[in-house]
Amino acid sequence: MFETLSNRLTSIFDKIRGKGALTEADVALTLREVRVALLEADVALPVAKDFIAQVQEKATGQDILRSITPGQMVIKIVHDTLVDLLGHPDGSALNLRAQAPAVILMVGLQGSGKTTTAAKIAHFLKTRENKKVMMASCDIYRPAAQEQLVILGGQIEAPVLDPIPGEKPLAIAARALDHAKKSGMDVLVIDTAGRLHVDDTLMEELQALHQRLNPVETLLVMDAMMGKDALQTATAFHEKIGVTGCVLSRVDGDARGGSALSLRFVTGKPLKFLGVGEKPTQIEVFHPERIAGRILGMGDVVSLVEKVASSIAQEDLEAMTTSMQTGVFTLNDLSKSLTQMEKMGGMGALMGMLPGMGKLAPKLEDDAQDKASRMIRKQQAMISSMTPKERLNPKILGASRKKRIARGSGSTVPELNRLLKQFEDMSTLMKRMSKVGKKGLLRQGLKGLLGQ
Numbered sequence: 001m002f003e004t005l006s007n008r009l010t011s012i013f014d015k016i017r018g019k020g021a022l023t024e025a026d027v028a029l030t031l032r033e034v035r036v037a038l039l040e041a042d043v044a045l046p047v048a049k050d051f052i053a054q055v056q057e058k059a060t061g062q063d064i065l066r067s068i069t070p071g072q073m074v075i076k077i078v079h080d081t082l083v084d085l086l087g088h089p090d091g092s093a094l095n096l097r098a099q100a101p102a103v104i105l106m107v108g109l110q111g112s113g114k115t116t117t118a119a120k121i122a123h124f125l126k127t128r129e130n131k132k133v134m135m136a137s138c139d140i141y142r143p144a145a146q147e148q149l150v151i152l153g154g155q156i157e158a159p160v161l162d163p164i165p166g167e168k169p170l171a172i173a174a175r176a177l178d179h180a181k182k183s184g185m186d187v188l189v190i191d192t193a194g195r196l197h198v199d200d201t202l203m204e205e206l207q208a209l210h211q212r213l214n215p216v217e218t219l220l221v222m223d224a225m226m227g228k229d230a231l232q233t234a235t236a237f238h239e240k241i242g243v244t245g246c247v248l249s250r251v252d253g254d255a256r257g258g259s260a261l262s263l264r265f266v267t268g269k270p271l272k273f274l275g276v277g278e279k280p281t282q283i284e285v286f287h288p289e290r291i292a293g294r295i296l297g298m299g300d301v302v303s304l305v306e307k308v309a310s311s312i313a314q315e316d317l318e319a320m321t322t323s324m325q326t327g328v329f330t331l332n333d334l335s336k337s338l339t340q341m342e343k344m345g346g347m348g349a350l351m352g353m354l355p356g357m358g359k360l361a362p363k364l365e366d367d368a369q370d371k372a373s374r375m376i377r378k379q380q381a382m383i384s385s386m387t388p389k390e391r392l393n394p395k396i397l398g399a400s401r402k403k404r405i406a407r408g409s410g411s412t413v414p415e416l417n418r419l420l421k422q423f424e425d426m427s428t429l430m431k432r433m434s435k436v437g438k439k440g441l442l443r444q445g446l447k448g449l450l451g452q
Contacts (some may be wrong), residue, residue, distance in 0.1 A: 247273045
């Protein structure tokens with residue numbers, strides 16, 4: 001998400017980044033280009049106009065124009081204004097301050113991803129917040145909607161209220177609330193029915209559920225690919241129900257990101273989460289400052305670290321730490337590293353979070369990312385075709401052994417040699433890290449690692 005906008009803004013700001021002086025005309029031209037970039041990213045016109053007006057007011061003062069680095073100052077102003085537009089830094093946190101069970105009501109149009117998002121939020125609260133979470137579906141209209149939630153509950157190992165044929169939404173809500181209280185649940189996540197468009201019947205039912213459940217959070221789930229159409233829907237839901245926050249689903253399928261920039265402006269409510277894939281684990285807390293950094297090509301190292309930490313199992317993390325401390329690195333360790341990279345979405349998903357690497361991420365087109373994924377799978381196949389002894393000591397791999405491994409993994413000997421060279425480089429890096437140590441690494445930086 002945001003790739004289109006990020007690429008355009010990076011190109012625009014590259015023109016002024018190194019300039020020693022800026023005129024008001026330079027600033028005006030830059031902001032005109034920024035406005036066009038926002039509109040092309042599907043940001044609503046009123047949002048783009050308000051954003052540019054705020055930046056222009058701050059960026060045309062004499063202090064900026066006479067600054068030693070005026071280009072950098074303008075970029076900082078854009079960044080700070082972008083953070084303000086996206087929401088308050090603390091606004092992404094769910095409000096669970098209520099007598100248990102705290103109720104989270106999921107609302108939105110049919111097909112927006114409410115049911116999947118309900119399971120993702122339940123999984124997030126269960127694994128990241130250590131909460132006892134139960135789910136229930138009040139959607140009696142969409143075929144198999146309740147069964148879908150039961151299946152998702154099984155996947156994330158969270159209890160789901162058993163459906164009763166013919167039961168009405170208000171009765172389901174009352175039974176779910178009662179069951180959650182008796183079961184000692186911390187949070188109750190309620191999925192609701194949607195329609196293909198906003199209508200009176202939908203709103204009346206949601207208002208009745210809202211009154212019965214008194215939720216602490218009413219989350220509006222919007223499909224990121226709806227673009228400008230999302231704004232009218234968001235306005236209607238907020239006026240009728242009073243949402244407390246928004247969730248953007250399927251952001252991995254939208255390169256523009258205009259919906260994210262417009263939703264808070266329209267509703268006045270913060271974005272809480274981003275759905276970044278189909279799996280229950282693929283949800284991100286929305287942090288305005290981090291997202292602003294990604295959009296402007298500054299990276300998002302904090303989210304990258306969190307992504308790594310949440311993707312790596314505790315025992316694998318401990319094993320990795322031991323490898324770094326002892327300098328002992330085997331092909332088994334390399335195989336685990338390749339698996340973790342796949343879990344985190346591959347290089348394409350990670351590069352945009354690294355400072356200064358945002359420009360390279362778009363070059364990893366879908367076919368290139370597919371090629372990288374195939375290469376990782378082939379490397380894992382080569383390692384799997386080795387004997388345990390060979391994985392622990394690849395130095396014993398002679399010509400005949402290499403041919404056997406290549407045949408067994410559907411690869412070639414040159415491909416295997418490249419894998420072994422990659423392993424040798426990583427093994428050397430681990431040995432240097434163990435010699436330099438934590439204090440030495442902090443003191444010597446990359447020179448200590450690279451042996452310079």
